Amino acid sequence: MTSEHDVPADVVERFGSYARETSALTARVHGRLAERLGLSQTDEKCLDLALRAEGPVTAGRIAELSGLSTGAVTGVIDRLEQAGYVRRVRDPHDRRKVLVEVTLGEEARSARLSLGAQAALAEVLSRFTPEERDVLERYSKTVIEAFRKRVVDA
Missing domain, CATH: 1.10.10.10 (Winged helix-like DNA-binding domain superfamily/Winged helix DNA-binding domain)
Incomplete structure (x- = not known):
């Protein structure tokens, strides 16, 4: 999109x-x-x-x-x-x-x-509402997709 x-x-x-x-x-x-x-x-x-x-x-x-x-x-x-x-x-x-x-x-x-990475991530995500997490997830997926196209799939 x-x-x-x-x-x-x-x-x-x-x-x-x-x-x-x-x-x-x-x-x-x-x-x-x-x-x-x-x-x-x-x-x-x-x-x-x-x-x-x-x-x-x-x-x-x-x-x-x-x-x-x-x-x-x-x-x-x-x-x-x-x-x-x-x-x-x-x-x-x-x-x-x-x-x-x-x-x-x-x-x-x-x-x-x-290493506590999962616990740290859960702590960070707990600071956001479910709706905000939806936006963060959309952002993260979009970044991954864009970088994959330019780096992995190129």
Whole structure:
């Protein structure tokens, strides 16, 4: 959905600043989580991408979403598999295709929760009415869609 509303440059700059700060803090959260899981930040981020997929995912899809080469993703998957966070499985619909399935143990799930990111998000969202949260959700989805078109799908 597009709009006819002009956005002043100072508003774009302000929101850009918020986005950069959020991105930097999110990277730090992922860095701490990676450290707790004994992974590099790249490996943890790929694990996160696989975790958010609806079921097993191809290495190619992880490469596409992460921006890494397929060769680099093969190394990531090797390390994640060795650490016990994922396993390779055959695609039940095409036995020639290999999928990556997340096998996070309870310790890893606890590490993710112990950072308190979900609690912080719940605290922030509690400051907004349901109607305001609807607007925030629409904004977030629109930003994701716009960035995905320019970065992932380009």
